[in-house]
Amino acid sequence: MSSQSQQNILSTGETGRNPKVVLFDMDGVLYDSMPNHGVAWQRAMKEFGIHFTVEDSYATEGARGVDTIRKYAKEQLGKDLTEEEAQRIYDVKAHYFHKMPEAKVFDGVVALMKKIKASGLKIGIVTGSAQLPLIERVTRDFGDFVSADQITTAYDVKRGKPNPDPYLMGLQKAGNYLPSEGIVVENAPLGVHAGAAAGCYTVAINxxxxxxxxxxxxxxxxxxxxxxxxxDNWEHVLDSLEKR
Structure with a gap:
């Protein structure tokens, strides 16, 4: 284990962990897609008179897109958009995103999933996305590890991240697991908060x-x-959890 990773391990003193499933966020964890999302968000929001930065796209990542739009419209325009009105703006954002080159799978993702599977754990995916082409790509790229019914999207919950609902639903869809049996892998503040709020052991990938x-x-x-x-450190993390 590298010295960098040793420095990043936190002594939480937790007990009762019995890992059985790993729940991955999608954008920024499986795919290097956040730069594209940032550009798409900026373009779409600007068309509707909303100022939105690349930093905003990272800060709000994981939330349902319609919730992000309604929040910024209220703050900047003083408008209470309906979910349908926000969805129309989100559709514009999705249009811009899908015109961009396809984002690459991050190095290490497939290797990690192979190790998880070899360890006897199941895999699920929990995303705030409501873009069906992205979900279809997940099943194509990671079909050896996860089935379509183990993917949780914005369509499956009414309250998105940072609420715990998406990861609680992810535990349910993966096989009705308890929070103490789940490991969440996230890259965004809202997602990390959601994983921790759900009661799962939460791994941040910055x-x-x-x-x-x-x-x-x-x-x-x-x-x-x-x-x-x-x-590279999967075995160490799993071993430390199983010994608690």
């Missing part, structure tokens, strides 16, 4: 521009700078 402290302060139990480093 693939964006935010300071490590932002993710740790939201409740991450451990942080890695890349998914590759987490993959």
């Amino acid at each position: 693939s964006g521009p935010l300071a490590d402290s932002v993710l740790l302060n939201e409740g991450a139990n451990i942080l890695f700078p890349t998914i590759r480093e987490f993959a």
